[in-house]
Each structure stands twice: as C-alpha cells, then as structure tokens.
Amino acid sequence: MTKSSKVKRSKPATAPSTKGFRKFVQKPDFGNAYMLLAIAILLITTAVWATLSAHVQWNNADQTVNSLLFDHTGTFRGAMFPGQHSSLIKWPMFWLIKLFGYSQSTFATFTAAISLLTVSLLALLLYRIERRPIVFGTLCLALASTLLLIPAQPYTGGLLPINMAMLTTRNIEYIIYILGLYLLVRSEHLKSWSFWLGTGCLALLFASDKLFLTLSLGGALFALLIYAVAQAWHMVTLSVNWLLGSLAAAVGSLVILWFIQAAHITHIVSQSTTGPYAVTHSVHQWLLGSAYAVLSLATNFGANPGFDATVLRNVPHQILEGLIGPSGISYVINLAILLVGLVACWYVLRPSFAHTRSRKNKLDDASKLSIMLIWSSVVAVGAFIATNHYFAVDARYLTIIIFAFFVSGATYTRQKNWKAVRLVVVGAVLVIGMLLGMYSVNKIYKQQNAAFDTITQRNSKVAQVLAHHPESTLVGDYWRVIPTKLTANININVLPLSSCTEARNTLTSQAWQPDLTNHGFAYLLTLSGSMTDFPNCSLKQVLSYYGRPNASSLIAGTLDKPEELLLFYDHGIQNSAPTTAQPAAGPSTVVPIAPDELPYTSCPVPTIMNIVAHEDDDLLFINPDTLHSINAGDCVRTVYITAGDAGTGELYWLGRERGSEVAYSQMAHADSIWVQRIVKLADNQFITVANPRGNSKISLIFMHLPDGNVKGQGFQGSHNESLANLEAGKVRIIHAVDGQSSYSSEQLINGLKTLMFTYQPTEIRTQNPVNASTQYPDHSDHMAVGRYVQRTYKEYEKQQYDNNVTIPLHFYIGYPIHQMPVNVFGADLAAKEAAWYAYSKFDGSVCQTIAQCSANPAYGAYLPRQYQAH
Secondary structure (H helix, E strand, O other), X not given: OOHHHOOOOOOOOOOHHHHHHHHHHOOOOHXXXXXXXXXXHHHHHHHHHHHHHHHHHHHOHHHHHHXXXXXXXXXXXXXXXXXXXXXXXXXXXXHHHHHHOOOHHHHHHHHHHHHHHHHHHHHHHHHHHOOOHHHXXXXXXXXXXXXXXXXXXXXXXXXXXXXXXXXXXXXXXXXXXXXXXXXXXXXXXXXXXXXXXXXXXXXXXHHHOOHHHHXXXXXXXXXXXXXXXXXXXXXXXXXXXXXXHHHHHHXXXXXXXXXXXXXXXXXXXXXXXXXXXXXXXXXHHHHHHHHHHHHHHHHHOOOOOOOOOOOHHHHHHHHHHHHOOOOHHHHXXXXXXXXXXXXXXXXXXXXXXXXXXXXXXXXXHHHHXXXXXXXXXXXXXXXXXXXXXXXXXXXXXXXXXXXXXXXHHHHHHOOOOOOHHHHHHHHHHHHHHHHHHHHHHHHHHHHHHHOOHHHHHHHHHHHHHHHXXXXXXXXXXXXXXXXXXXXXXXXXXXXXXXXXOOEOOOOEEHHHOOOOOOOOEEEEEEOOOOOOOOOOOOXXXXXXXXXXXXXXXXXXXXXXXXXXXXXXXXXXXXXXXXXXXXXXXXXOOOOOEOHHHOOOOOOOOOEEEEEEXXXXXXXXXXXXXXXXXXXXXXXXXXXXXXXXXXXXXXXXXXXXXXXXXXXXXXXXXXXXXXXXXXXXXXXXXXXXXXXXXXXXXXXXXEEEEOOOOOXXXXXXXXXXXXXXXXXXXXXXXXXXXXXXXXXXXXXXXXXXXXXXXXXXXOEEEEEOOOOOOOOOOOOHHHHXXXXXXHXXXXXXXXXXXXXXXXXXXXXXXXXXXXXXXXXXOHHXXXXXXXXXXXXXXXXXXXXXXXXXXXXXXXXXXXXXXXXXXX
16 A cells, blocks of 8 residues: 555544543642542541441440549559550540540540541541542542441441441551651661651550551561562661561550559559460461451451351352342442552552662652551461451451551552543542442441340340449449440449459459448349350359349349349348248249248238338328337238339339338338349239348338329320229230239239238238319329229138138228328327338439428328328
C-alpha cells in the first residue's frame, strides 16, 4: 500500500454525556468537594457503627469495669489491672466517664468519640501521605466501606469485640503505635530526640498493652532476619534502630509499671507475661489457625459474610448465604479493597529488598513506616496461628492489618497517576456498596443486641430485687455482676468471681472484696449455663461453701425448675442459715417444700391467724390487736393474699413484703434477719413463708396475687385480674404477680383452708366483707378477702366439728373508719405508729413521717384509729 493510499483513522467519538461528566470532574472545585464529601461519609459511618456497637457492648463487663475502678480513691488504689492489658493510656478517659456518670449514653458517647478520633487521625495520616483530593477522598471512602461492615462481636451473643468500638479494645493505641514507629523512622541516630520520643511513646504503649510489644519487637526481629538474609543493608540499619527502640521501650514499660506499684498508686498484676496464649504444637491447630487467619483478615476488612461461623465446615454455607443477600455486593467490594491492599503492600515492600540504596531504590519515610507496619502485621498473623486459642473469636488481634494496608495503599497510590474519572466511578461504587451494606449492619446489630435481651432482663430483675432487699455486696459471675451494678440505681458493691467461690484477681478491686463471713451479701447463681467461660455452678457447690441462704428470689425459670436464683446471706457466710433442720430434698429457702414440712406450725399457746389483702392492712386496720397478741406471747400467722403491687408491673411488692418483716421485727423485738421458705400448696401454687430466725411464734405468708384496684377492675398489667372479678366469675383464673402460681376461686379457698389446717388457728381475724360506708367506700380487695375467708372458714369449721373444735372469726373495717371515732391512744398509738413507720420506709407510695401522714388524707385520717366488728 502506498503512502498516498493510507486512510487516516480517527479516534472514536466520545459520548456527549461521558464528555460532560469528564468536564464536570475536571472542574477546579470538584476535587475539594469530592474530598469533603468523602470525609463526611467516613465520619458519619464511623459514628453509626461505633454507636450501634457501643450499645451491643453495653452488656460486656470489659467495656465498663475499668471506669468503675475509678469510682473513688479507695477503689482505684485497690484496683488490680492486668499487666497484659492495663489500658494505662486510657485511664484519663475512664476517669472522665466517672465524672459524667455511669450511664449507657455516657459509655456510648465516649466509645463513639474515641472511634471517631482514631479514624480521624488515620485519615489525617493518609492525607499527609497522599494529598490529591480525589485520590485521598477515594481512600477515605474505601476506609469507610471497610470499617462499616466489621461486626461488633464475633458471633451473636459473643462477649468479645472485633471492631474498634469498645473503650477497652484497641483503637487509639494503633495511632500511638504508628506515631512511635514514625518517630523511629525520622531518627537519624540513637541520640536524636525523635528516637527517644518514639521510644517513650512505645514504652507507654507497651505498659498499656503488651500486644504491641509482641508486634514491635517481633516485627523488628523478623525484619532484621529477612533483610540480613537478603543483604538489604540499608533496611538492616532501619531494623536495628527499630529493634533497639523496642527493647528500650520494653525496659521503659517495666519501669512505668514498677513505679505505679512502688508508689502504691494502684496494682498491676501478672505484668511479666508477654502473651495471653500458649504456643500450639498440634499440626491440626496450625492448619486451623491458618484457615481462621485468612477468615479473620477478611472479617477485619468487612469482607466476610460468614464471620460468625464458629465451626469451620459451616463457613462456606454462611458465606454463600451472606453473598446472595442484599448486602452481598458490599462484601464483594470490600474483598476487592482487601486484594488491592495486598497488592499495594507488595509494591511498597518490594523495593526494600534491594541490595543497595540507590536513588531509584531510596525509600522515603512513608515507605519505611508502611514497611514496619507490614512486618508488624506479619508477626500478628504468625502469633495468631502459632498460639493455642479459640481462633474463631479472636479476629481483633489482626486489626493492625487495616492500618498497615491503608497506610501502604496511600504510599503506593501517590506513586501513580490516576485518572480522576475512574476514581470518581470507584467512589460511587463504594458509596452504593455502603448503602447496600447498611442492611447487614442493621441486621447484625439487631441480632447481636437481641441476643442479650434475656441477660438484660435478668440483670434488670436482679437490680430490682436488690433495691427492695438491700445487700451491701452482689457476688457472682464477673460478666453479670458488673453490668448489673450499672443497671441498678442503687449503691451496691460487687464482688466478681473467677470460679464458683474464688474472687477474680484482675479487673477488680480489693475494695470490692469484703470479708463475707461478717458482711451480708447476695449470690447470683445461674443454673442454666453461662455465655462465657464462667463455670457452671451447682446449688450444692454454693451451699457447701457459703452455707444455706436465709432467703432467695427467683430470677429466671420456675420455682420447681429454677434457671437463675439470687441467694441472700443477710449475715454472711455460714451465718445466715435457718436454725431448723432442712429436708433432704434441699434448703427450703431455695427449694419448695410441702406444707407438712414447714417448721413452726404447731404452737402450745393461742394462734392468731390474720388474713388480709395488702401488706399494710394488718398494720392499719387490725393493729394494735396484733401487737397485743405478740406481747401476750401468742403465735401470730399473717396471710397476705395479694402482693399489693398496685399494677406497677415492677417489683414494688417485694419492698412491701420487706416492710412487713421489718414492722413485725419492730413489734416483736425480733432478730432483723428473716428466713423465707418456699411452700408448694399444690401444682402451680406456691407461697412464701417468712419467720424471724429462731422465732417460732411469728409467720408471714405471702400469696402474691395481683392487686385488684380500688373498685375491683384490676390493672391492665395484670390483665384486669382481681379477687372481685374472680369471685364474680368475670375471670376464671387469677395469676400471681411472680408468674409462679395460679388459682381458680375454688383453689384459692382450698389454699386458704390448707393454711388453716397447717397452723390450726385458735382465732381468725380478717377484713370486713361488706362496705360499711357510702362516704368512704372500702377497697374491693379488702371486702373480697373477707368474703373468701368467710367461705373458707365455713368449710374449715365444718371439718373441724369432728374434733368438737370451733374458733372465733373477727372482721375489721377498712377505709370506712375515716368516719369513726378515735379509739387508739397512748402507748398503743405510739407502738402502732412505730410499726407503721418501720414499714413505710420500704413502701415509697405511702407517707414516711408523722407530718406526711397528717397531711395525707389517704392515711392521716385513720392511722391512729382502730375499729373492729365481730
């Protein structure tokens, strides 16, 4: 073909839309706008995942315990921080949380703040390396996409962190580590200020967390060996400096921890160890560790949809299931980010193996820093594989790789000329991926949060019980008692255990460890298994060490098959047990017994049985007759048919029961410790019988039926069940507020009759069955109780006629005594008031003082009065 015959080929025409897009991207202000938008997305997504994760970690004792150790000077001085991970760097933050108050919002705010600070400083570092707005903005979007899909915990219900959103996990520590390495890179010789400043940073970091000692010292040694073999002498020099700085920092960290101990600032325990795990010798474990190292690497980049697989054979199925979901594309995008990061690390690392340091191969500070982070990451992976632990839950030990990959990525990208349009398209894909990823973020958060619903409810119930049965110390599983302390709105000490009976020796305080032989305490016993490594403790183990409790509260399960119990030792170890022998089946304060197994049922003197609706009715309407009976040496058995819960749905009624006990202690001058026994009247019918320890003449019997409201309409919280509605047939069954018992009308009569046969009363006192006033109508429960007692009495008396026994039945008027004349004076009035005020301290809904009662029409008008009708 001749030259003249050649046809000039033109370039393909660019589509107008593409051309317009290119021009738009190339505008001078576009790059800055793109960068600012990327930074905003990074910070917003960080705030989202950090806040969500902080709420998940609220149930993690490790999230909160350090701040509790700063509660006051005595607690901090007696604190025992683990030398392996003392969190020394974060002590100022823990102190600040104490100042702001121990609330879920406070912990969430500080968690989000430290996560934002860490990510912001990492972004600043990336900007110092790569300043081109569009390139830097794309790096920020890639970082946002990576961090968004890292789960808070290794699996649903796993009380361990993976991402950086926990106060005591590693986040800001990585920035300090990078700063220390950067200062070592900048140092020209060992006498330079940057070398010793970097060493000081590392020393403080090693004292705070010895994992970084492993990463730094191991990385320096590994790099020195590799570069010595490769004869890359310029890198050998850097490695030697790094090694010397790490060794000096290690010595410095020991000095810091020694000084804290020697100055008696606080306690650092087991500070000589450098790793929490033993070296594995099994080939199987090495292979398993390698497999999980790859999976953990993907997890740390938000690229593992099967992150929660705890059994290796389930991984493929769970990954496939995650990939076909709405967020599947998000995981694929993050996997691409991971692969690009690997490539970037290789291209940054490759020049370091050159034998000579020519201008072409000369490495700048960013490259050296990236290389040090890469070798630290290699050591992290090696330590992960070589140590014997539960690989599936420990992805957090590889978090350093995120920092290494992104710093290396920024170092690599600045060596390349990138087309702005392509980077913007990549950025758009990353944003779309994050939007799709929010589905998984929300789903994972809900699942992980819901996994703790049961534990949260139990902790809340424990706190409520302790509010009404106060003890100075809560003893139990570290993972339970710490969150419960924060849940409770009461000032209670906790004693975390490492086993069924042994106190922990780290992340606790000597100030939390009183002598339990002479201090009252409550022991939280879980019988349904633990979510953590805390051992499964049996009732037999606990009783053999602590003795029999004087009372217990069911937290979960049923009284026949308890799953969790709160055991009360009001006088300490081996000092709180009932004075009577226990049945072979188990302690009656924990295990239900039959009525015929109850102690103190027979009485050689007259036995008075009071049967009332609420815990204050006997004090208001029957007293001082009860006081006279007690002073006369009679046996007094008071039955409370309802819990007096007032429809609150809370455990307010427990306080009223405690108030009744204290009031009777006041009247009888009895021991302040009360023994509560659980009695099974029939299937699904349980009562609590309380006696002052060693006092056979007083018994309080609680049936726990719901308060029926003034007019008998009941409360919505108890499904409008009431004694009046039960009697009228409007409800067929009434259920106890503790959820353990239910009665039909006939069964309730049979239950009362069982109590009469058990205690053989010589006199029965109850409430007036009819309304005695139109001006001051009585409470529906008062009258219903009177009518049920009437019906029970008739059947009981009829059966007693065979023994030629008949007993008197007396009725006491309730609210209508407002219109009746005063008939209680002098010493009787003083004693009645003393009993009332002893009770009222435990019932927040009634008057607490004479002045309050006088000004309260609901109580003041009749408190000093009594009227009785026979």
